[in-house]
Amino acid sequence: MTSSPSRFRGTDTYLSSEGLQAAVNCALTLQRPLLVRGEPGTGKTLLAEAVAESLGLRLLTWHVKSTTRAQDGLYVYDTVQRLYDSRFGDGDVRDIRRYIRMGPLGESFASKERVVLLIDEVDKADLEFPNDLLHELDRMRFRISETNEDVVATHRPVVVITSNNEKELPDAFLRRCVFHFIDFPDQELMRRIVAVHHPGLDESLTEQALKVFYELRNFTRLRKRPSTSELVDWIAVLKANGVTNMKLDDNLPFLGALLKREQDLMAVAEAFGRGRRTKA
């Protein structure tokens, strides 16, 4: 075994599966971006924070929006400011460098130390967006054409990319990434996740909440199934209000924390109301 400087094993607050650890360690060793996909609320974004925490590195975040262009991540040349300054005579307009602002990706390359870069929800942007980043992620360098300067990463950043799969990502991009699909946690793992977020929670409340939660998830008529983060929130609400026991029926306490769509609430009320439960 070669010297692997640091292996990722999850953190105290982020429980990870063996497969996830393997994927993170592959990405670390091979210095490739890690692409994480999975249902919303399975902790894709938190993974980057956990990796940064466990390796003791700084975390840079780039939240991708539908209007984000690849160029924004590298640098932005603030032409308008420069025009403005030239017109009204503020500062030295001959120095273009004063008007170059690094984006998150550029900053992670230029950083003196190794950092973790999270490119969050890469699929939100335009279809061509991932393709525009291929070269930069591969070579970890880019050129600022305005000043003819090269920005080269001295320490290749650990890149974590999350995707909600709203758009297909291009094959060429996928090939360069280490891929991991976060499964929905099973009951046992979920129990541990709940225990991490709500230490010392009443055993029977956990049991009941999990039972109701998985019953709801298996209820096929839902349009949006509740996820981990919603369960954690829901238990927080239950705890704060001192609820001690419940069952899945039409007056389940604080159902709104779990189900976010009106049709879903109505469907649940209809199916589980008046004691008409499918299974005991």
Next chain:
Amino acid sequence: MFLPFLYELRRRGVPVGAQEALSLAGALKAGLHDSSLDGFYHVARALLVHSETHLDAFDQAFLAHFKGMEGAGQQLTQELLEWLRDARERRELTPEERELLEHFDLEELEKLFQQRMEEQRERHDGGPRWIGTGGASPFGHSGHPREGFRVGGEGAQGSGSRMAMRLAGARRYQGYRGDVVLDTRQMAVALRKLRAFAREGVPDELDVEGTIAATAKNAGELEVVTRPPRRPNTRVVLIMDVGGSMDPYAHLVSRLFSVAKQATHFKELRTYYFHNCVYGRVFDSPYLVGGISVPDLLGQVGRHHKLVVVGDALMAPYELTMRTNAEGRYDPVEGKEGLVWLMELARHFERSAWLNPEPPQTWRGNTIQAVKNVFDMFPLTLEGLGEAVAHLTKGRMVRGRR
């Protein structure tokens, strides 16, 4: 040693190539798999699979390829298997014993099993603890445990160390396969690819390049230039077959419709219904009322609209040749045949696609074949929808003129 496995993957439609092989070799060289099959499973999955639609195929390939090697990490001793070979019949359990056995979960069992493996040194039959036959221990076979591992005996599976094989065998990713019929979200994802943008409307976005050029022309006096923002520019006509032979697919097709209607990235979406075949008229509702005649429709929509027809194209042959007029009424003299109406539709649009819920194996030797000559036909699965969308967004081409 893993190269044959890569070919097994390729055979099952997982696109792996030299790049994947090299990165896997790199990872193995770095010792990321911890010299175990479990580790190899996770590392290989992370590096070889790029999409959850391939996870199931990966699991299957892994199962097929590594069957028989699974015990390599921790061998069941030959001796143990010998003990198990000639089994004793089980005895009845006391209710208390049974109660106890209900409560094992997999993780505990695994731990227990390994512990027992280390402790056990002799043959054992009929007891509640050791690995043996006819007992109430959760390990062994011909016994009476509720949950437990089968060790040896027929089927010969279940060593606790075969984690990877068990994971692969569970086929938990079956639901994500690309070739199964769609769910709503996946359809929305597929349809989203149809979008295209154009700059139209009120100019309220700063055009930096234009501003610089204009300012330079203006001898340095700041001259701000604006342009209209990018907006979606895809127009879609969606026509769906209802009733009759389409009934089994009603749920599927209605989901496609609701997804298309929710999609915000179309500039215009028109949806119509027909029954069996288009007869001069398409309708506003599934009950075949209202609507618009085909010539009127073709007059209102341009050639650049994308036409998507959803239907099984299965009908009696005479229904393709029945003559109707533009009002949809039977007219043997002036009317046009059903197939001709379809051709008119196909010919009008630069890009069109027919989505068929019937599996492609059944597309020969019936009316589907005739319709397929008029329209480019794709199966109504995630893959098919993706292909259809790719086909619709390709350059312009007019079908039906051959």
